[in-house]
Amino acid sequence: MTPPRRRRTAGDAIVAGELQTFKARFFRALAHPTRIRLLEILVHGGRTVQELQQALTLDQPLVSQQLAVLRNQNVVSTQKEGLSVRYTLRDPLVGELLDVARRIFNNQLVGTRGLLRELRREARRP
Amino acid sequence: MTPPRRRRTAGDAIVAGELQTFKARFFRALAHPTRIRLLEILVHGGRTVQELQQALTLDQPLVSQQLAVLRNQNVVSTQKEGLSVRYTLRDPLVGELLDVARRIFNNQLVGTRGLLRELRREARRP
């Protein structure tokens, strides 16, 4: 059975799913190991590209590229400081989001010893 | 040519970024409009595929396909009920995660009238 569907026209209210598209884009911005690592550092305060690069030991273009993804989704903001550019979380709630996620992983990973141990270490870290 | 690989054994250290890879996969599971819509329904309780399909007015294979993504990342679990399959959030914290995300969007969307209004409507909804 195929449910009926119709196109959206000019005067339509916001169609169900438009907001979800927006949300999905936000989550997609987080959906990359490097970007998670960047955010987990930025949660503790603003950092320059250089500092981030050194912390992750990655090539500079790669760091800038991933930062650009976060920037495009308004997850982080930038401010010039002389030659450097400092990146900051646009909303501290992102930290809370990562915390909730961590709790979910914790529940999920019970039984997967190694990852679980690292997860606990993270939770303890300031 | 397949590069050599070996299974991780008990005493192995965890490579930097492995946990982040895991987290990234989780976020990627949420990074799709349809999957967000599914989760926002499931937050209110378990639903059969049929119920979800009707709520979203989407073709059945598409719903099953997206549910499969959530299932593969252990975001939801299933239980058979006669001919039907009921999907349930594996962890109620997912609801909290979506809530925090909603608060982030709310901050972010100030000024974007339409979406913001819809967002508020959502927050009020039980």
Add this chain to the structure above:
DNA sequence: TGATAGTATAGCAATATTATAATATACATG
């Protein structure tokens, strides 16, 4: 067992992301 309802999967073209390397830009400072 055959028919049917409810779900799941396969196959495939279109599209989007990613890693990597190479190249650009911006700007403080001499």
Add this chain to the structure above:
DNA sequence: CATGTATATTATAATATTGCTATACTATCA
């Protein structure tokens, strides 16, 4: 204004996702 330093962008080949459509289970019931 030339130069060096810190960031940013581009190009592109490899890979992964998505939306469809068609097809395949699986359990129930006549």
